[in-house]
Every structure is written in structure tokens, then in C-alpha cells.
Amino acid sequence: MTSEQSSASRKQVTLILAIPIVVIALSSLLFVLAQKNVLNFGTVNRGSLIQPPVQLGELKPARLDGSEFMFDTPESLWLFMVVGGRDCRDACERMLYLTRQTHVALGKKMGRVERIYLATDGPLSPQLRDFIEAEHSDMTVVYADGSDFVGAFQQLPSSPLDARSFYIVDPLGWVMMVYRAADTETDTLTTLGKDVLKDMRRLLK
Structure with missing residues (x-):
């Protein structure tokens, strides 16, 4: 494996590992913003x-x-x-x-x-x-x-x-x-x- 292939492989692995971390971080951010009523996602409830x-x-x-x-x-x-x-x-x-x-x-x-x-x-x-x-x-x-x-x-x-x-x-x-x-x-x-x-x-x- 060439150094370029090795570098590309490492980047791919890093990207795969980073995806769940980003998803969790975004989910946490959205939850906090919703709790503080900064974001309002709406609701189907009438009450x-x-x-x-x-x-x-x-x-x-x-x-x-x-x-x-x-x-x-x-x-x-x-x-x-x-x-x-x-x-x-x-x-x-x-x-x-x-x-x-x-x-x-x-x-x-x-x-x-x-x-x-x-x-x-x-x-x-x-x-x-x-x-x-x-x-x-x-x-x-x-x-x-x-x-x-x-x-x-x-x-x-x-x-x-x-x-x-x-x-x-x-x-x-x-x-x-x-x-x-x-x-x-x-x-x-x-x-x-x-x-x-x-x-x-x-x-x-």
C-alpha cells in the first residue's frame, strides 16, 4: 500500500468514526435548543x-x-x-x-x-x-x-x-x-x- 493509499484509508476511517459523534452532538444541541424554546418543532397536539x-x-x-x-x-x-x-x-x-x-x-x-x-x-x-x-x-x-x-x-x-x-x-x-x-x-x-x-x-x- 502506498503512502497516499494509507493516508486516504486513515481519512476514511476517521470520517466513519466521526459520524456518530457528530450525530450525537447535533441531537444534543437540538434538544437543548428545544428545551429553551429557541426552536419550536411544532406538535400535532391541540392541547x-x-x-x-x-x-x-x-x-x-x-x-x-x-x-x-x-x-x-x-x-x-x-x-x-x-x-x-x-x-x-x-x-x-x-x-x-x-x-x-x-x-x-x-x-x-x-x-x-x-x-x-x-x-x-x-x-x-x-x-x-x-x-x-x-x-x-x-x-x-x-x-x-x-x-x-x-x-x-x-x-x-x-x-x-x-x-x-x-x-x-x-x-x-x-x-x-x-x-x-x-x-x-x-x-x-x-x-x-x-x-x-x-x-x-x-x-x-
């Missing part, structure tokens, strides 16, 4: 992803009988979670309505999704309890500490207790997405409901 997702189980949500609402069990489902207080009026009521209509619209897949109302400031008022029993009898009511909830979601751009919002929780208890309506007009909620359906149909495949 806003919660990054990092929050583990709802760490807030120890409790059922009406005091037992803990468990995740990661054979019975665990996806959740539509509306968050409110002892009372739920106006925008909050509209979120209950939106999640109910969207749940029904899932059709055959609705059995894989459960609706919950997370109360953050103590037992429900008699009025809200009666309203849920009459209009949202399929909804499970759970309780969690309000300050803990707000602290866990402090990375959100809007208030975690925004009455025009509701959350998507996976069966493992990770709160992964939030939807927020610009207003509570019927057209706005109809459009948002369609967006939720598109996301859920992908998630429930």
Missing part, C-alpha cells in the same frame, strides 16, 4: 403539553369516603379532570359540560376515559353536590390540597386553577396536557371539544 408532566398521585387525591384515588391499576383509565372548589359556577360549569359532551362523543372508546372533579378547598357545597348528582352522575369527585396543587403546576403560563381549563391525565397518574378555552361561548367550546377528540383518538389507539 398544551405539560412539561415536565406532574404525577397526580403525589398529591394523594382522596375519594368521598376518604380512600386514596389510585393509579396504575388494572382499573385505571385516562382522565378528564376539571379542577375547582366547593362551588363550580359559570366557566367551571361550562368545563363540566364540555368534558361530558366530549366524553360521550368518544363513542366506543368512552369506556377508557373517566371524568373527575378535583375539589381543592374542602367538601362540596350542597348545591354543587346536588348539581353533579343530577347533571354529571358519571363523574367521580376527589379532593386534594389546593396549595399543593398550585405548587405542582407552577410552570403553567396561566393559573392552575383557571376555571376555563381542564386536564388530561394518563392511567399512570401523569397529568400530561391542559386545555384552556379563550371564552365560554358555545362556538369556542365546540371547537375546543373537536380538538380534544382529535387528541384523545390518537392517545386511545
Whole structure:
């Protein structure tokens, strides 16, 4: 082998070895830029992803009988979670309505999704309890500490207790997405409901 052939061979080997290093470096750079929102690759999700997702189980949500609402069990489902207080009026009521209509619209897949109302400031008022029993009898009511909830979601751009919002929780208890309506007009909620359906149909495949 001539010196020229030997030099060319070394260059070829060096190039081959360098390729994975360059790929890793570029991947790391893109990841950092995306994390810092310097680059936005877009998303097919209509809802806003919660990054990092929050583990709802760490807030120890409790059922009406005091037992803990468990995740990661054979019975665990996806959740539509509306968050409110002892009372739920106006925008909050509209979120209950939106999640109910969207749940029904899932059709055959609705059995894989459960609706919950997370109360953050103590037992429900008699009025809200009666309203849920009459209009949202399929909804499970759970309780969690309000300050803990707000602290866990402090990375959100809007208030975690925004009455025009509701959350998507996976069966493992990770709160992964939030939807927020610009207003509570019927057209706005109809459009948002369609967006939720598109996301859920992908998630429930």
C-alpha cells in the first residue's frame, strides 16, 4: 500500500468514526435548543403539553369516603379532570359540560376515559353536590390540597386553577396536557371539544 493509499484509508476511517459523534452532538444541541424554546418543532397536539408532566398521585387525591384515588391499576383509565372548589359556577360549569359532551362523543372508546372533579378547598357545597348528582352522575369527585396543587403546576403560563381549563391525565397518574378555552361561548367550546377528540383518538389507539 502506498503512502497516499494509507493516508486516504486513515481519512476514511476517521470520517466513519466521526459520524456518530457528530450525530450525537447535533441531537444534543437540538434538544437543548428545544428545551429553551429557541426552536419550536411544532406538535400535532391541540392541547398544551405539560412539561415536565406532574404525577397526580403525589398529591394523594382522596375519594368521598376518604380512600386514596389510585393509579396504575388494572382499573385505571385516562382522565378528564376539571379542577375547582366547593362551588363550580359559570366557566367551571361550562368545563363540566364540555368534558361530558366530549366524553360521550368518544363513542366506543368512552369506556377508557373517566371524568373527575378535583375539589381543592374542602367538601362540596350542597348545591354543587346536588348539581353533579343530577347533571354529571358519571363523574367521580376527589379532593386534594389546593396549595399543593398550585405548587405542582407552577410552570403553567396561566393559573392552575383557571376555571376555563381542564386536564388530561394518563392511567399512570401523569397529568400530561391542559386545555384552556379563550371564552365560554358555545362556538369556542365546540371547537375546543373537536380538538380534544382529535387528541384523545390518537392517545386511545
